[in-house]
Amino acid sequence: MALESYGPIAIFAILALVFPALTFFLTRLFRPDHPTPLKDLVYECGELPEGEAQIQFHFQYYMFALIFLVFDVAAIFLLLWAFAWGDLSGSSGVAKYSIFLFLAIMFVATQYALKKEEVIHL
Amino acid sequence: MSQPLVPDLFATCKVLTGAILWVVQQILLALGAVIPPLKDLGNWLASDPVVSAVTWLVVMTVMLLWAVLINLLTMMWVERKFYSRLQDRYGIMVSIWSLPIWPFNRKDRPTHKGWGYLQNVADGMKLLQKENLTPRGADSAMFHMAPVLIASSTLMIFVALPWSSGFVVAKPDLSLLFILAAFSIAPFGILIAGWSANNKYTLVGGMRAAAQLMAYEIPLILCVIALVFTTGSLDVYEIVAQQERTLVTLGPLAIPAWNLFGPQALGAVVFAVAMMAEMERIPFDIPEAEAELVEGWTTEYSGMRFGLLFGFKWLRMIAGAGLISILYLGGWTGPVFTVVQVAGIPVPIIPEEVWFMLRVYLLSVVFIWISWSVPRIRIDQILQLGWKRLIPLSLLAILLAAGASLVGW
Secondary structure (H helix, E strand, O other): OHHHHHHHHHHHHHHHHHHHHHHHHHHHHOOOOOOOOOOOOOOOOOOOOOOOOOOOOOOOOHHHHHHHHHHHHHHHHHHHHHHOOOOOOOOOOHHHHHHHHHHHHHHHHHHHHHHOOOOOOO | OOOOOOOOHHHHHHHHHHHHHHHHHHHHHHHHOOOOHHHHHHHHHOOHHHHHHHHHHHHHHHHHHHHHHHHHHHHHHHHHHHHHHHOOOOOOOOOHHHOOOHHHOOOOOOOOOOOOOOHHHHHHHHHHOOOOOOOOOOOHHHHHHHHHHHHHHHHHHHHHOOOOOOOOOOOOOOHHHHHHHHHOOHHHHHHHHHHHOOOHHHHHHHHHHHHHHHHHHHHHHHHHHHHHHHHOOOOHHHHHHHOOOEEEEEOOEEEEOOOOOOOOHHHHHHHHHHHHHHOOOHHHOHHHOOOOOOOHHHOOOOHHHHHHHHHHHHHHHHHHHHHHHHHHOOOOOOOOOOEEEEOOEEEEOOOHHHHHHHHHHHHHHHHHHHHOOOOOOOHHHHHHHHHHHHHHHHHHHHHHHHHHHHOOO
């Protein structure tokens, strides 16, 4: 059953991987290949490149990345919750509504955390 | 309700493949009179498992060619023509009479007063002949892998994205989740491409792509969660089938029950904005802001590598517009006016594919219109927009959807 519906996807994945790779290899037949030291320089608006670019980059979104991670994990819970919404019954309905409390706490915490990272420049 | 032109892509392709393999079998059998082993080969080729296996490959090739060769080129042409018109000029006008081969090389026809459809093909040919450069100091393996990752993950969207109820490669149960997963791989490839090229512009572009990803991915998935309250399913067929009924009848007009009309309206708007960021259309194209960052993360790519990266943005636009029309605009449903009988087979005069394509292209034109009308958003603004506007709005959409499903709307 799983093989029946996901087998074609697996084959298509191979085909999709082969397609760009084959394109790059086949263009060898049409394109020249004469690298020179000047050509191999990185582009810096015509100037000689200054230093390396693979440096320790000041990643300013560290805070955002952390909150993103929290939301990303929470999104899985929420998806399952929404998926099972019709089946979540129970007399008290705790399962149905308690996640709203979780959402509210998360939302307030996010907005507070974002207040600390107001100014961004990149 | 409308019928699909291709009721089952696999069955249609199987008839074709079977016929071709049957011809091959007959040829091999005829040759088998001289060379006996060819007889067995012919019979093996025409056996059912082999035909099925070859049919799968044909189905996938048909989908690839349909998406990349036909729709991608058409969408690029539409965009180039349309934004030229917005800028009060004609745009590309190369006509078919400019081709240097026999039936077209007529001296009496104007070569540059046409529709310009072949311009993108010409650009592709030009990129095909360009040299591929790898900058010195680049992380070579990553640099070569990133375009493959981006291109193939974009193609993977089309394995589950249906063009009608029959024109699709595979029908997984969680097709919506699969499409979204395939969509979200590309920013990772952008980050790799930006880092590996050892160029400052690409580095900044890649980092911006990562930052932008954080801003729009959450509202996108939250809107899908809000939608699941209404649909209760992650299967795109189920979602479209639910939108097929009529909501209200206003005189002669029957308003269909699209998800857009109802508690999902807010989610639809947020989803469309987040989708524009996902496809890196202009207000959200800060990873390759050509005014600030030369060409952003694609700066160091040349030749066909650049061509694929550049062209597949339109493929993502087609997929994004298709996803929005499936989720909120009723997918491929639509009225059929007349059914024509062609040799006993009923052929709908406006099949589902046409309705779907109509939505995709109209939505894309709207996206293009927005792109060429608004200025690019700044990097700090996208984080503001994503975290302080879109996320609260999408949480509100969840609340609305939950409330609506409680009162049974």
